[in-house]
Amino acid sequence: MMLFMLLLPAIVMFAVSFIKNKQAKWLLPISSIFILLPIIQLFLLDKPYLFANDYLLADKLNTFILLVSSIVGIGVTLALLTLSRRVSISKRAYRRFYRSFAIFWVGLILSILSNHMGVYWIGLELATLATVYMIKTNNTPAARKEAWNYMIVGAISVSLILFGIILMYASAKPALAEQAMRFDLLIFEAERIPSPFLFEIGFSIATIGMFVKMGFFPMSLWLPNIERASFYPVAALFSGILESAVIIGFFRLSKIMMLVNYTHLFWFVFIYALLTIFIVSLLIFKAKDFMRLFSLSGIEHMALIVIFWVSGGTFAALLHLGAHAFLKPALFLSTGVLESGGRYQFAGTLKGYTGAKAKLFALMVSLLLLGVISVPPSPMFFSELSGFASMLETAQQSHYMLAMIGAIVLLLIFLSIIFYRFINIFQSMKYEGEAQVKTVYVNELLVLIIFAASLLLLLTPLSLDYLRSIQ
Amino acid sequence: MIDLFIGLFLATLIVELFASRLYQLIFWYSANSLFLGLLALWMGRQLNDNAMLITGILTILLKAISIPFLLRFLAQKHQFSRQIKSEIKLHYAIILIPVILVFTFYLAEPLSHKIGTNANYVAISISSLFLSLLMMVQHKGIAPKIIGFLSLENTLFLLGMTATEGMPMLVELGIFFDLLMAIVVINLLFHKEDSE
Numbered sequence: 001m002m003l004f005m006l007l008l009p010a011i012v013m014f015a016v017s018f019i020k021n022k023q024a025k026w027l028l029p030i031s032s033i034f035i036l037l038p039i040i041q042l043f044l045l046d047k048p049y050l051f052a053n054d055y056l057l058a059d060k061l062n063t064f065i066l067l068v069s070s071i072v073g074i075g076v077t078l079a080l081l082t083l084s085r086r087v088s089i090s091k092r093a094y095r096r097f098y099r100s101f102a103i104f105w106v107g108l109i110l111s112i113l114s115n116h117m118g119v120y121w122i123g124l125e126l127a128t129l130a131t132v133y134m135i136k137t138n139n140t141p142a143a144r145k146e147a148w149n150y151m152i153v154g155a156i157s158v159s160l161i162l163f164g165i166i167l168m169y170a171s172a173k174p175a176l177a178e179q180a181m182r183f184d185l186l187i188f189e190a191e192r193i194p195s196p197f198l199f200e201i202g203f204s205i206a207t208i209g210m211f212v213k214m215g216f217f218p219m220s221l222w223l224p225n226i227e228r229a230s231f232y233p234v235a236a237l238f239s240g241i242l243e244s245a246v247i248i249g250f251f252r253l254s255k256i257m258m259l260v261n262y263t264h265l266f267w268f269v270f271i272y273a274l275l276t277i278f279i280v281s282l283l284i285f286k287a288k289d290f291m292r293l294f295s296l297s298g299i300e301h302m303a304l305i306v307i308f309w310v311s312g313g314t315f316a317a318l319l320h321l322g323a324h325a326f327l328k329p330a331l332f333l334s335t336g337v338l339e340s341g342g343r344y345q346f347a348g349t350l351k352g353y354t355g356a357k358a359k360l361f362a363l364m365v366s367l368l369l370l371g372v373i374s375v376p377p378s379p380m381f382f383s384e385l386s387g388f389a390s391m392l393e394t395a396q397q398s399h400y401m402l403a404m405i406g407a408i409v410l411l412l413i414f415l416s417i418i419f420y421r422f423i424n425i426f427q428s429m430k431y432e433g434e435a436q437v438k439t440v441y442v443n444e445l446l447v448l449i450i451f452a453a454s455l456l457l458l459l460t461p462l463s464l465d466y467l468r469s470i471q
Numbered sequence: 472m473i474d475l476f477i478g479l480f481l482a483t484l485i486v487e488l489f490a491s492r493l494y495q496l497i498f499w500y501s502a503n504s505l506f507l508g509l510l511a512l513w514m515g516r517q518l519n520d521n522a523m524l525i526t527g528i529l530t531i532l533l534k535a536i537s538i539p540f541l542l543r544f545l546a547q548k549h550q551f552s553r554q555i556k557s558e559i560k561l562h563y564a565i566i567l568i569p570v571i572l573v574f575t576f577y578l579a580e581p582l583s584h585k586i587g588t589n590a591n592y593v594a595i596s597i598s599s600l601f602l603s604l605l606m607m608v609q610h611k612g613i614a615p616k617i618i619g620f621l622s623l624e625n626t627l628f629l630l631g632m633t634a635t636e637g638m639p640m641l642v643e644l645g646i647f648f649d650l651l652m653a654i655v656v657i658n659l660l661f662h663k664e665d666s667e
Contacts, residue, residue: 118642125649129656136660147660148613155620156604162627163600170634178639
């Protein structure tokens with residue numbers, strides 16, 4: 001019943017997408033709001049709560065991620081109401097976009113709530129395939145090319161994940177039989193896995209697959225290119241929902257890996273993530289449009305989350321994840337207005353807003369832009385402070401003090417490059433270029449208000465206590 | 472018998488890499504899937520595993536018969552070029568493929584000791600994975616890339632069968648469902664291109 005309730009909004013969305021009536025599109029955001037009801041119910045239940053024959057599990061971690069993803073989903077459905085006024089899209093393609101979105105959502109709900117490596121993979125693959133068509137909705141040669149690219153790279157990354165899952169399953173099967181796919185049992189039995197070496201190999205391959213999917217080194221360009229070529233709501237869905245669903249797999253598997261061999265996990269993830277942030281900071285410095293800028297910044301934040309998580313900073317990683325999941329889709333959705341004067345232009349994009357609605361929009365975009373580079377009181381400022389503290393704390397209890405200090409210094413250098421570039425762009429948006437009159441629709445403003453309110457809620461003592469209680 | 476099926480699986484995959492015509496490629500993909508299905512049936516019978524038997528039947532019905540038929544239909548409908556041009560020259564491919572095979576056996580060596588049964592089969596699965604990736608990389612055309620992707624699914628299936636003596640039924644059915652979904656998406660991508 002719980003699973004049905006969670007999937008119902010997506011099923012309704014799928015069904016409504018077949019209705020050709022013009023008014024039907026209003027039903028889509030309304031139906032998406034109803035996902036909050038079963039999520040509230042999940043929050044109230046004792047955890048861990050197993051359901052759907054133990055294939056799915058609701059614990060504090062994934063209930064939080066599901067809530068964040070659902071709010072992003074609601075925001076995107078609201079933004080989609082005026083998509084046709086911003087871009088050229090046929091009615092048929094619009095309906096198909098929603099159909100793909102519904103399948104995407106089903107896949108990600110399954111992945112986020114999965115207690116089974118196989119179900120996690122199936123959900124992720126379903127979402128990947130659904131996304132291909134969403135990219136293709138933009139009827140341009142670049143979008144067509146990128147849809148195929150996504151199909152190929154996405155297929156390779158999910159295949160690597162499945163490859164890793166099979167090896168991990170093989171490593172634990174002698175002890176757990178068919179239950180060796182269950183995350184909860186694997187964590188419980190982690191120290192008794194008969195072939196830890198095989199598990200490590202499987203974990204490394206699956207992690208590379210997940211990292212490729214999130215645009216980590218060496219595949220740091222494919223994701224920005226795809227997001228540039230597709231409509232802006234697709235990029236919002238990628239950064240707010242898809243990446244959260246991918247990273248929850250990493251969270252689950254790395255918890256097991258911490259018990260199998262923490263040293264290997266530490267070096268593998270740190271080197272990979274630092275290399276990614278280094279490359280991405282250089283690419284951000286050269287970025288010439290909003291979509292690529294936000295996309296690259298998304299990769300940087302996911303790498304930071306991974307570092308905090310592996311350093312034992314669960315609270316910092318989750319706070320950062322929540323903040324990023326609200327900030328980045330809000331910025332991606334605002335590109336519909338920001339790029340109304342041209343794609344490759346930063347100068348003057350914060351000028352030309354007349355009327356209270358438009359001025360409020362510009363103010364919110366400015367605050368969100370500063371928030372994403374961790375200017376206080378952005379939740380990212382607190383999460384980064386807490387993350388660095390966790391890194392030092394972990395170093396004190398281990399032999400990695402020098403490595404950790406080195407990592408922090410490198411991170412600060414890379415982050416300062418990114419900070420400088422964002423401030424530079426912000427100043428150009430505000431003080432350079434000609435003012436062009438921009439139209440802001442009510443739903444676009446409402447989306448930003450929803451995301452800003454969610455960010456504020458994230459900083460309430462109740463939310464922070466909840467995040468601290470997640471192990 | 473298992474050795475024979477796995478050997479034929481690998482052989483057909485290598486032949487796929489040298490195919491120069493589209494229908495030829497589809498035929499060898501179909502043969503590759505057929506040997507995979509027969510292997511699943513044989514292993515399922517040996518292990519008395521009904522789930523693997525169902526998987527074997529589904530593999531033959533879907534991958535060896537339906538998908539190749541559908542690919543031929545799509546190729547005719549959208550008038551794909553029948554000529555397949557590889558980016559890697561034939562004489563380099565002849566060197567590269569044995570290198571991949573030897574390398575993966577070497578790579579899989581430490582893994583082989585950890586998996587009690589069918590150690591060589593795991594090595595073959597890994598080498599098949601690399602060969603499928605090579606097929607996706609070496610062609611510029613979309614059709615061979617799709618077949619590379621489908622062959623990649625086959626190799627993962629082989630790994631699942633040989634390394635774990637069968638994945639849970641739910642996962643295998645899920646993989647089949649995703650494969651069908653992939654075919655639908657591929658069709659949609661071509662369809663749109665057509666109507667534009």
